[in-house]
Amino acid sequence: MPTPLPLVKGTLDVLVLKTLSWxxxxxxxxxxxxxxxxxxxxxxxxxxxxxxxxxxxxxxxxTAEWGQTDKNRKARYYRATADGTxxxxxxxxxxxxxxxxxxxxxxxxxKVTAA
Amino acid sequence: xxxxxxxxxxxxxxxxLRRQRNVADEAGDEVAFHLGERExxxxxxxxxxTDARAQARRTFGDIDLARNSLIxxxxxxxxxxxxIETTANVAQDVRFAVRSLRRSPSFLIIALACLTLGIGxxxxxxxxxxxVLFKPLPYQRPAELVRVxxxxxxxxxxxxxxxxxxxSYSALEGAEGAHQASLSNAGDPVRVMVSQTTAGLFNALGVxxxxxxxxxASANESSSPLTAVISDAFWRAHFGGDRSVVGRTVQLDGxxxxxxxxxxxxxxxxxxxxxxxxxxxxxxxxxxxxxxxYFALVGRLKPGVTANQARAEAAIVLPRARSSFPMxxxxxxxxxxxVVELQQSVxxxxxxxxxxxxxxxxxxxxxACVNVAGLYMGxxxxxxxxxxxxxxxxxxxxxxxxxxLVESLIxxxxxxxxxxxxxxxxxxxxxxxxxxxxxxLAEVALGGRVLAMTxxxxxxxxxxxxxxxxxxxxxxxFATALRSDSRSGASRLATRASGMLAVAQVSLAVTLVAxxxxxxxxxxxxxxxxxxxxxxxxxxxxxxxxAFPNDTVARTPRFYDAVLEQARSIPGITSVAVASSLxxxxxxxxxxxxxxxxxxxxxxxxxxxxxxxxxxxxxSTLNIPLIQGRLLNDTDRETTLRVGVIDQTGAxxxxxxxxxxxxRIRYVWNQDWITIVGVVGDVKRDSLSSTPQPSLYLPSRxxxxxxxxxxxxxxxxxxxxxxxxxxxxxxxxxxVPVGEAVPLTRIVSGSAxxxxxxxxxxxxxxxxxxxxxxxxxxGVINASVVQRTRxxxxxxxxxxxxxxxxxxxxxxxxTISASGVVLGLGGAFASASLLRGLLYGVDVLDxxxxxxxxxLLAIVSVGAALAPALRASRxxxxxxxxxx
Numbered sequence: 001m002p003t004p005l006p007l008v009k010g011t012l013d014v015l016v017l018k019t020l021s022w023x024x025x026x027x028x029x030x031x032x033x034x035x036x037x038x039x040x041x042x043x044x045x046x047x048x049x050x051x052x053x054x055x056x057x058x059x060x061x062x063t064a065e066w067g068q069t070d071k072n073r074k075a076r077y078y079r080a081t082a083d084g085t086x087x088x089x090x091x092x093x094x095x096x097x098x099x100x101x102x103x104x105x106x107x108x109x110x111k112v113t114a115a
Numbered sequence: 116x117x118x119x120x121x122x123x124x125x126x127x128x129x130x131x132l133r134r135q136r137n138v139a140d141e142a143g144d145e146v147a148f149h150l151g152e153r154e155x156x157x158x159x160x161x162x163x164x165t166d167a168r169a170q171a172r173r174t175f176g177d178i179d180l181a182r183n184s185l186i187x188x189x190x191x192x193x194x195x196x197x198x199i200e201t202t203a204n205v206a207q208d209v210r211f212a213v214r215s216l217r218r219s220p221s222f223l224i225i226a227l228a229c230l231t232l233g234i235g236x237x238x239x240x241x242x243x244x245x246x247v248l249f250k251p252l253p254y255q256r257p258a259e260l261v262r263v264x265x266x267x268x269x270x271x272x273x274x275x276x277x278x279x280x281x282x283s284y285s286a287l288e289g290a291e292g293a294h295q296a297s298l299s300n301a302g303d304p305v306r307v308m309v310s311q312t313t314a315g316l317f318n319a320l321g322v323x324x325x326x327x328x329x330x331x332a333s334a335n336e337s338s339s340p341l342t343a344v345i346s347d348a349f350w351r352a353h354f355g356g357d358r359s360v361v362g363r364t365v366q367l368d369g370x371x372x373x374x375x376x377x378x379x380x381x382x383x384x385x386x387x388x389x390x391x392x393x394x395x396x397x398x399x400x401x402x403x404x405x406x407x408x409y410f411a412l413v414g415r416l417k418p419g420v421t422a423n424q425a426r427a428e429a430a431i432v433l434p435r436a437r438s439s440f441p442m443x444x445x446x447x448x449x450x451x452x453x454v455v456e457l458q459q460s461v462x463x464x465x466x467x468x469x470x471x472x473x474x475x476x477x478x479x480x481x482x483a484c485v486n487v488a489g490l491y492m493g494x495x496x497x498x499x500x501x502x503x504x505x506x507x508x509x510x511x512x513x514x515x516x517x518x519x520l521v522e523s524l525i526x527x528x529x530x531x532x533x534x535x536x537x538x539x540x541x542x543x544x545x546x547x548x549x550x551x552x553x554x555x556l557a558e559v560a561l562g563g564r565v566l567a568m569t570x571x572x573x574x575x576x577x578x579x580x581x582x583x584x585x586x587x588x589x590x591x592x593f594a595t596a597l598r599s600d601s602r603s604g605a606s607r608l609a610t611r612a613s614g615m616l617a618v619a620q621v622s623l624a625v626t627l628v629a630x631x632x633x634x635x636x637x638x639x640x641x642x643x644x645x646x647x648x649x650x651x652x653x654x655x656x657x658x659x660x661x662a663f664p665n666d667t668v669a670r671t672p673r674f675y676d677a678v679l680e681q682a683r684s685i686p687g688i689t690s691v692a693v694a695s696s697l698x699x700x701x702x703x704x705x706x707x708x709x710x711x712x713x714x715x716x717x718x719x720x721x722x723x724x725x726x727x728x729x730x731x732x733x734x735s736t737l738n739i740p741l742i743q744g745r746l747l748n749d750t751d752r753e754t755t756l757r758v759g760v761i762d763q764t765g766a767x768x769x770x771x772x773x774x775x776x777x778x779r780i781r782y783v784w785n786q787d788w789i790t791i792v793g794v795v796g797d798v799k800r801d802s803l804s805s806t807p808q809p810s811l812y813l814p815s816r817x818x819x820x821x822x823x824x825x826x827x828x829x830x831x832x833x834x835x836x837x838x839x840x841x842x843x844x845x846x847x848x849x850x851v852p853v854g855e856a857v858p859l860t861r862i863v864s865g866s867a868x869x870x871x872x873x874x875x876x877x878x879x880x881x882x883x884x885x886x887x888x889x890x891x892x893x894g895v896i897n898a899s900v901v902q903r904t905r906x907x908x909x910x911x912x913x914x915x916x917x918x919x920x921x922x923x924x925x926x927x928x929x930t931i932s933a934s935g936v937v938l939g940l941g942g943a944f945a946s947a948s949l950l951r952g953l954l955y956g957v958d959v960l961d962x963x964x965x966x967x968x969x970x971l972l973a974i975v976s977v978g979a980a981l982a983p984a985l986r987a988s989r990x991x992x993x994x995x996x997x998x999x
Contacts, residue, residue: 011745027145028152046149047176053186066141 026075042104142185230530233483235537240476246559255321262460276436277719281424289410304852311395312371324376334394347380349390351830426454471949490579494524523581531573550868618884624884625939631877632964642957649738650859657854681843687831692733693823711779724809728818744793751814760793763993765809804955892979917988928980
């Protein structure tokens with residue numbers, strides 16, 4: 001197993017929203033999903049996840065409701081709100097541009113000068 | 116609970132929303148669930164349960180931190196959503212209430228009319244009562260100020276003794292009640308109201324002049340320059356608000372005084388009408404030090420000293436000071452000295468009147484509330500099906516009650532706004548109608564305290580009329596209401612309840628009407644009290660002393676002789692006289708006297724007859740009859756035997772054995788005897804309701820020189836008498852400002868001004884309450900006739916005649932008012948103690964008044980029940996039974 005990557009600040013919210021775009025999930029499902037998708041290369045501390053969930057709930061990006069798991073246990077299910085979806089889209093675009101820019105710079109081979 | 120009902124329905128029917136859950140438990144549950152799942156996962160991967168648990172906790176991070184921040188976040192969220200929900204709910208309740216009120220405009224109009232009257236009248240009277248009774252006096256720390264010996268005034272000599280010997284006060288000062296003086300400077304002479312004061316009065320009250328300065332500490336010494344301070348109102352009216360007035364010299368009653376200051380607006384002491392304050396001059400070796408100026412004493416209590424302690428001290432200091440008088444004083448002098456808060460002493464005599472009015476107007480509001488409650492209850496009953504549907508769908512009772520209360524609050528707020536407008540108009544009218552001697556009238560206004568009171572009234576009335584039906588709704592069985600139609604079942608209860616409300620209304624109205632009736636009757640009695648003198652065609656006006664700085668004694672009689680002579684020559688004037696005091700007028704003077712036949716023994720009460728110095732024609736001008744002996748005549752002069760005429764009451768009191776003529780009487784401090792030469796009829800002197808007091812008339816030529824009033828009998832109109840008297844006086848001395856001529860009838864009727872004012876208001880209140888009550892009775896009877904249409908139809912089909920039905924309905928109305936009358940008369944009797952001071956010649960259980968009230972109420976209730984009764988008697992049995 002490779003050493004897990006530390007999370008870049010501010011990305012957790014987007015990752016959670018992306019996770020929830022597949023449908024309502026409880027906190028453990030979100031962690032599991034993130035672990036699986038990243039192949040274990042992202043380190044998400046559970047405590048931080050829950051704080052992020054509640055913070056986002058307060059901001060109106062998520063709503064939560066108590067429900068039953070398939071094993072008949074009581075769990076709190078989160079769902080992205082319309083605001084959340086919009087936020088995810090915007091952030092994804094931003095992130096992609098950012099990543100592109102950073103990786104372009106880092107992979108530059110020659111010094112380009114303005115003619 | 117409401118999971119299966121769509122949110123829209125929940126909102127539409129005001130159903131209960133989710134209850135708040137235990138936030139801490141939820142956060143704990145969520146964390147525990149996560150740990151459990153993780154443990155499970157790890158165990159599936161082959162870890163032992165202990166290892167799995169340990170690793171689960173490790174990967175989670177700081178559990179407590181997470182849990183706590185979850186709790187805080189949830190709490191915040193919860194609070195916000197509750198707030199949002201409540202605001203949304205209230206806004207929705209308001210929208211809903213407005214919509215449903217707009218659907219029933221007649222309810223709204225009647226309710227608003229009732230509330231406007233009720234709240235408006237209350238606000239008006241509160242503004243009055245507050246200004247007169249409760250608002251703190253406009254002095255510095257008014258709670259410390261006391262009135263020493265509240266029903267008496269003391270001469271300068273006594274003031275100085277009390278000031279020297281008392282330890283309770285940080286300041287003790289005095290002011291004389293205002294007297295008239297003539298201000299002559301440049302231009303026409305003006306009559307002004309002057310109060311002589313002690314030097315430190317303004318300091319004691321803690322009010323400094325707005326312009327200039329107050330009096331110096333030595334102002335009362337005869338060596339001090341003569342100064343004056345003027346009122347703000349007089350400054351503006353007479354000097355145009357010119358600040359350079361300070362330092363100007365004016366002539367007050369012929370004496371030059373320098374104006375040193377102007378008091379701030381609103382300063383009024385001891386009476387509202389004072390325009391000039393002048394320091395009294397104390398000449399300690401002169402007899403006038405003991406009798407000329409009488410001060411009302413005002414003290415500022417030292418910190419920690421109570422009025423009671425001050426009273427205990429005053430009760431020792433004042434009686435001890437009695438022996439300092441150079442003349443013999445009555446042994447009773449200063450026997451009951453009190454010290455009361457200044458505020459109390461200011462409003463003393465007005466208090467019962469104000470309390471009475473406030474009570475009465477409170478009753479009017481109650482009747483109005485009951486009326487609106489009745490209307491509202493009727494409305495709620497009509498809506499009971501609607502409410503039942505809401506409840507069946509799960510709306511909480513709290514929710515429904517809140518909805519109804521929001522509705523009543525809206526109605527009462529509208530009522531309050533209209534009521535304030537009503538009060539604004541009514542106050543203006545009232546201030547004009549109030550007796551002019553009402554204290555602090557100038558301070559009446561719709562201020563912050565009044566607005567606060569209005570707010571309180573608004574909430575209060577909303578609670579009263581809104582809660583009554585709500586309580587019933589909350590007790591109502593909704594299942595029954597839902598099944599039955601809107602007319603039976605619950606509405607029978609409602610009928611009984613509104614019947615009781617109507618009884619309450621009628622009884623409140625009866626209380627008011629009976630009180631008003633008693634007052635009106637006593638006013639009527641007062642109009643017919645024999646005065647002992649004739650007021651028709653008699654006009655009087657004040658003529659101050661002319662400004663003679665010296666030798667007043669010699670000149671004054673000559674001045675008045677000349678005035679009388681000039682006035683007699685005016686065509687149309689049949690009789691003229693001057694007098695030091697007139698019935699119902701100011702200038703009253705009493706003196707301690709003793710008779711030759713019955714010298715007063717030590718310990719006995721000294722007789723203190725009322726003295727009037729009058730000119731010869733006084734008795735014929737006022738038509739006061741001679742009973743015995745002779746009247747005063749022109750031969751009674753300074754040099755002849757000192758004589759006097761006594762009235763019948765005085766004759767009986769001073770010479771009980773009946774031999775009066777030729778008896779002698781004298782002042783206790785003077786050796787000269789006055790011989791009684793005649794007895795005249797009793798005259799009402801102070802007020803219509805006063806009991807007669809001994810009166811002694813002395814010839815103006817033989818008594819103290821003082822400002823006199825002119826009395827004129829003439830067939831001319833008052834205006835022209837006034838003009839000719841002015842002209843006549845001006846021919847004698849143009850510097851003397853003659854007072855306005857006033858018909859004696861007006862002065863006499865003015866003495867009953869307070870009774871008349873209270874009676875007027877009570878009659879208005881009574882009529883309002885009666886009207887509201889009649890509306891209430893009408894409403895109840897009408898509702899019951901509508902409800903019983905079917906029953907009436909059946910009865911008529913079974914042979915009941917129209918008369919039977921008519922009588923039955925009228926009887927229902929009469930039953931309500933009969934119960935109301937019984938209760939209301941009880942209320943009137945209970946409130947009679949407040950009325951007693953205003954009643955004259957009427958018993959609280961006056962048969963004429965009481966039977967009048969009963970008859971009036973019978974007429975009103977028959978009137979209120981007549982329309983519904985006629986409608987009932989016209990019911991067509993077939994239609995009535997087929998309906999429903």
